[in-house]
Each structure stands twice: as structure tokens, then as C-alpha cells.
Amino acid sequence: MTRDPSARRLRLSLLLRLLHREYAVGIETALAEAGYGDIRSGDAKVFPFVPPEGIQIRDLAARAGVRKQTMAQSVDQLERAGYLERHPNPQDGRSRLIMLTERGAAVRPLAAGAGDLIEKRWAELTSPEDFETLHALLHRLLDRIGEADPDAAERLTSIDEDRFD
Numbered sequence: 001m002t003r004d005p006s007a008r009r010l011r012l013s014l015l016l017r018l019l020h021r022e023y024a025v026g027i028e029t030a031l032a033e034a035g036y037g038d039i040r041s042g043d044a045k046v047f048p049f050v051p052p053e054g055i056q057i058r059d060l061a062a063r064a065g066v067r068k069q070t071m072a073q074s075v076d077q078l079e080r081a082g083y084l085e086r087h088p089n090p091q092d093g094r095s096r097l098i099m100l101t102e103r104g105a106a107v108r109p110l111a112a113g114a115g116d117l118i119e120k121r122w123a124e125l126t127s128p129e130d131f132e133t134l135h136a137l138l139h140r141l142l143d144r145i146g147e148a149d150p151d152a153a154e155r156l157t158s159i160d161e162d163r164f165d
């Protein structure tokens with residue numbers, strides 16, 4: 001994707017979407033190579049957001065930043081494939097909690113390791129310093145957005161960052 005200096009400047013949202021797509025393809029490829037080829041690329045978004053105690057679909061959708069219907073489809077697919085299971089919710093008899101199966105729990109470290117390798121490669125393609133600068137700038141932008149907009153702050157802090165290290 002070599003830029004022509006006379007070409008129109010691409011929006012940041014498109015650049016981020018393209019990077020996210022490349023990241024997702026890398027994760028999907030790594031999972032397939034590890035024997036988890038039945039996980040569709042869009043469904044991999046579920047794994048980082050399922051806590052050990054389980055989670056309702058609506059909360060899972062909010063954490064992943066997708067619509068409830070989209071998340072329900074992913075959960076259905078992953079349940080059929082043996083990665084997730086539904087359990088009664090002890091707090092609310094009308095709802096069910098989504099939990100990782102043993103097979104599903106095995107995916108998380110593989111995906112995290114693949115993500116680490118992708119980021120390492122990207123740092124090598126630019127430079128470690130440039131990549132760290134980009135990382136810091138994006139963090140700063142997210143922090144500032146959260147400070148300026150309480151609704152955004154809620155969305156941006158809805159995930160437990162400790163699970164992503």
C-alpha cells in the first residue's frame with residue numbers, strides 16, 4: 001500500500017480498520033495452524049472477554065463492542081464447535097452465562113501469543129521506537145477521549161485489561 005503523495009489522505013478509521021483486518025487474519029491463521037481452524041475470524045473476538053465466572057451475551061457484546069445479535073451468532077457458532085457452553089445464571093434465572101470450555105480456554109493463550117508475534121513483526125517493519133510511539137499515541141488518544149466524554153469512558157473501560165497481557 002504505497003502512498004502516492006498526490007493521493008487523498010486516508011482517514012485514520014480506515015487505516016485502523018485495515019490494520020485490524022491484518023491482525024485478525026494473523027490470529028485466524030495462527031489458530032488454524034494450531035488445530036483451531038473452525039474458529040471464524042469474526043468469532044475470535046469472544047475469547048478475551050469471557051471471565052472465569054461467565055458472562056451474559058449482552059455484557060459480552062458490550063465488552064467486545066458489537067451488537068447483541070452479532071455476539072449471539074458468534075456464541076452459537078462457538079458453542080456448536082465446543083469452545084463455549086451456557087450455564088444457568090445464579091443471579092438471574094431468566095438468563096444464561098457464557099463460559100469457556102476447556103477447549104475454549106486453550107484458545108486464549110494461543111491467540112495472545114499470536115498477537116504478540118504480530119506486534120513484534122509490525123515493530124520490525126517500522127522500528128521498535130516508531131511502533132512504541134504509535135502505541136503510546138493511541139493510548140493517549142483513548143485516554144483523552146474518555147476524559148472528554150463520559151459515555152466513551154464507559155465503553156473504553158468496560159474491559160479488564162489484566163486479561164490481555
